[in-house]
Amino acid sequence: MANGIVDKVKEQATSIWGKVHGSQVAESILRPGSPFKKGYSDTPRNRSYVIMNNVLYHLHPVKVKRHGVRLSYTLCLGGISFFLFILLTITGIFLMFYYAPTAEAAYVDVEALSTSVAFGSLVRNMHRWGAHLMVLSVFLHMSRVFYHGAYKPPREFNWVVGVILLLLTLLLSFTGYLLPWDQLALWAVTVGTNMAGFVPVFGDQVKFALLGSVEVTGDTILRWYVLHVLAFPFIIVIFMAVHFWRVRKDGGISGPL
Amino acid sequence: MTHNDDLTRRRFLTRLWAAGGGLMAAAGAWTGWDLLRPSAASSLSAQVKALPPQAVPATGVVEVKAARAYLTREGDQVVALSWRCPHLGCRVPWCESSQQFECPCHGSLFNRVGEFREGPSPRNMDRLSTTVVDGTLVIDPSNVTPGGPLGPETIDEPPAGPRCIGEGH
Numbered sequence: 001m002a003n004g005i006v007d008k009v010k011e012q013a014t015s016i017w018g019k020v021h022g023s024q025v026a027e028s029i030l031r032p033g034s035p036f037k038k039g040y041s042d043t044p045r046n047r048s049y050v051i052m053n054n055v056l057y058h059l060h061p062v063k064v065k066r067h068g069v070r071l072s073y074t075l076c077l078g079g080i081s082f083f084l085f086i087l088l089t090i091t092g093i094f095l096m097f098y099y100a101p102t103a104e105a106a107y108v109d110v111e112a113l114s115t116s117v118a119f120g121s122l123v124r125n126m127h128r129w130g131a132h133l134m135v136l137s138v139f140l141h142m143s144r145v146f147y148h149g150a151y152k153p154p155r156e157f158n159w160v161v162g163v164i165l166l167l168l169t170l171l172l173s174f175t176g177y178l179l180p181w182d183q184l185a186l187w188a189v190t191v192g193t194n195m196a197g198f199v200p201v202f203g204d205q206v207k208f209a210l211l212g213s214v215e216v217t218g219d220t221i222l223r224w225y226v227l228h229v230l231a232f233p234f235i236i237v238i239f240m241a242v243h244f245w246r247v248r249k250d251g252g253i254s255g256p257l
Numbered sequence: 258m259t260h261n262d263d264l265t266r267r268r269f270l271t272r273l274w275a276a277g278g279g280l281m282a283a284a285g286a287w288t289g290w291d292l293l294r295p296s297a298a299s300s301l302s303a304q305v306k307a308l309p310p311q312a313v314p315a316t317g318v319v320e321v322k323a324a325r326a327y328l329t330r331e332g333d334q335v336v337a338l339s340w341r342c343p344h345l346g347c348r349v350p351w352c353e354s355s356q357q358f359e360c361p362c363h364g365s366l367f368n369r370v371g372e373f374r375e376g377p378s379p380r381n382m383d384r385l386s387t388t389v390v391d392g393t394l395v396i397d398p399s400n401v402t403p404g405g406p407l408g409p410e411t412i413d414e415p416p417a418g419p420r421c422i423g424e425g426h
Contacts, residue, residue, distance in 0.1 A: 187347050187362055194346035205294075212295045215325075219295065 061248050068253040073148075077141035078247075081169075082240070084134040091127040092229065099179070101225035103218030106181035131173055138169050150254040158246040161239055168236040175228035178221060189216050189224075307394045310335045316414075318351045318369065324396040326385050327351060327358075331370045331412075337396045338371040339383040343404055349382065352421035356414065358382065359422045366420075372410045380404040 020026060022038045030037045033049020040046060051057045067073060098113045098120065100106065113120040142162060145151055151159035178189045193216070197207035212219030247253065305324035313319050313335045318327040325348075326337045338358075342349045347362035357374065358367040365376030372381050381404030386397045 190347055191345040191362055208295060209290075209293050212293075223293075 061252055065252060074253060075140075075144060077137055077144050081134055081137045081141055084130050084137060085236070085240070088127060088130045088134065089233065091123050091130065094123050095127055096229060101179065101221045103181070103221060106179065106221055110180045110182075131176060135169060135173055138166055142166060148254060155246075155250045155254065158243060158250055161243045161246065165236065165239050165243060168232055168239065172228060172232045172236065175224045175232065178216075178224045179228065181221060186216055189220065303397060303399055305396045305398060306390075307337075307396055309392050310389060310394050313394075316369070317356075320351070321396060324385060324398045326396055326398065328394070328396075329369055329371075335387065335394060336370065337385040337387045337394075339385050339398075339401060341383065342378060343380050343383055344376070344378040350421070354418040355420045356417040359420055361422050364422060366416075368410055368412060369414055370412055371404060372412070373404075373407045374410070374416075380406055 026036075026038075031049070031053035033046045033053050034040065035046075035050060048062045051060055051062045095113070098117055099109045110124070114124055115121070145159070145162070174192060178185045193207050193210050196210055197203045199206050208214070210220070210223065211217070212223045305321060305326075307321045307324070307328060308319070313328045313330055315330055318329045318338075320327055321337070324337065325340050327340055328335055328337055330336075340348050340350070342360045342362065342365055344360065344363055344365050347360055349358045349360045349365070349367065351357075352359045356369065358369075358371065360366070360376065360378070363377050365378035366374035367378070367382050368374060371384070383404050384402045386400035386402065388395050388397070
C-alpha cells in the first residue's frame with residue numbers, strides 16, 4: 001500500500017520534471033551544451049560548450065594549462081584583489097544606507113553606524129580593512145608580475161591596464177579617506193588637494209574642482225562621495241573587464257619558462 | 258561618381274560624423290567643467306572686519322577665524338598671518354605654551370611673526386593684506402603675499418616652553 005503511493009509520487013514527479021525539463025522555458029534558458037539540457041551527453045564538444053556558453057564561465061578559456069592552476073606560482077594575488085573589490089562593493093552598499101555625505105551628518109553617521117547599528121561596526125571595519133588589504137594585494141600582485149617578467153610581450157598592454165587599475169585603487173582609497181569627516185580625514189585631504197594644486201598649468205583649477213570650494217567643506221564631501229561610490233567604481237569595473245579579458249587573450253596566466 | 262578621388266561620399270560622411278562627435282565631446286567637456294567648477298560664492302568673503310589695531314597685544318596673537326588668519330604685532334605694525342601652512346595647507350595653530358606657530362601635519366614651526374624655525378615649510382608664513390577703515394582693521398583674505406624666504410629671525414623671542422605638537426614628525 002505504502003509502496004504504491006511512493007511509486008505514484010515518483011511517477012508524477014518524473015512526469016512533471018519531464019515537462020519542465022523539455023519545456024520551451026527551459027530550452028530558452030539553457031544554451032547548447034548545458035549539462036542541464038535534456039539529452040546532454042558528455043562529449044568533448046559539449047564540454048567546450050559548457051565553458052563558452054555560460055555567462056559565468058565565458059571569461060575562462062576552454063582549456064587551462066596545468067601550471068595555470070598552480071597556486072604557488074601566482075599566489076592568486078589578482079584573484080584576491082578582485083575578491084576584495086567585490087567585498088568592498090557589498091559592504092559599501094550596506095554602509096550607504098547609514099551615511100549622508102554632508103558636513104553636519106557625516107561624522108555623526110559614522111559614529112552612529114559603529115555604535116548603534118547592528119553589525120555596523122563589523123561592516124565598517126570590513127570595508128576599512130578590506131580597502132587597506134586591497135591596496136596591499138594589488139601592490140603584491142604587481143610585484144609578482146614584475147618579478148616573473150610577466151609584463152613582457154605579448155602582455156605589455158595588460159601591464160599598462162594594470163597600472164591604471166593601481167591608480168584607480170589608490171584614488172578609491174583616497175576618496176574614501178575623507179568620508180568619516182574626522183580630523184585625520186580633513187587634514188589628509190587638505191594636504192592631498194594641496195599636492196594636486198602643484199599640477200603644472202591646471203593646478204589651481206584641479207584643486208578648486210576637487211574641493212568644490214577654496215578649502216575642504218561640505219561640498220568637498222559630496223564631490224568625493226560621488227567619486228567614491230559611483231565614478232571610480234564604474235571606471236575600475238570597465239578596466240578590470242579589459243584586464244581579465246586580456247589575461248586570457250594574451251595566452252593565459254604566464255607560466256614558468 | 259565624383260571626379261574628386263580624394264573625397265568620396267563615404268569618406269566625406271565619415272569625416273562629418275567624426276567632426277560631429279568631436280563637437281559633441283567638446284560641448285560635453287565644456288558643460289561638464291562649467292557644471293563642476295565651484296561658484297565664486299563658495300570663496301571666502303572679500304573683506305573681514307576684525308578689531309581696532311590697538312586691541313592687538315604686543316606679544317601673543319589674535320585669531321580671526323573668518324579670515325583664516327592670526328593678527329600679531331611686528332614693531333608698530335599689525336600684520337595678518339594666513340593660518341594656511343606654506344608647506345601643504347594645513348592650519349597652523351598658535352601654541353600658547355611655546356609661544357610659536359606649530360603645524361600639526363608635518364611639524365613646521367614659525368615664530369610669532371611667522372618666520373620659519375624648522376620643518377619642511379619652504380618659506381615664512383604667508384601674509385594677508387590689511388587696511389584700517391574708521392579705526393577698525395579690515396583683512397582681505399583673497400590678497401595673499403607669499404611669506405619671505407628662509408633666513409635668520411628678526412625678533413628675539415625663543416620658544417617659551419614645551420611644544421603643543423609631538424616630537425618626531
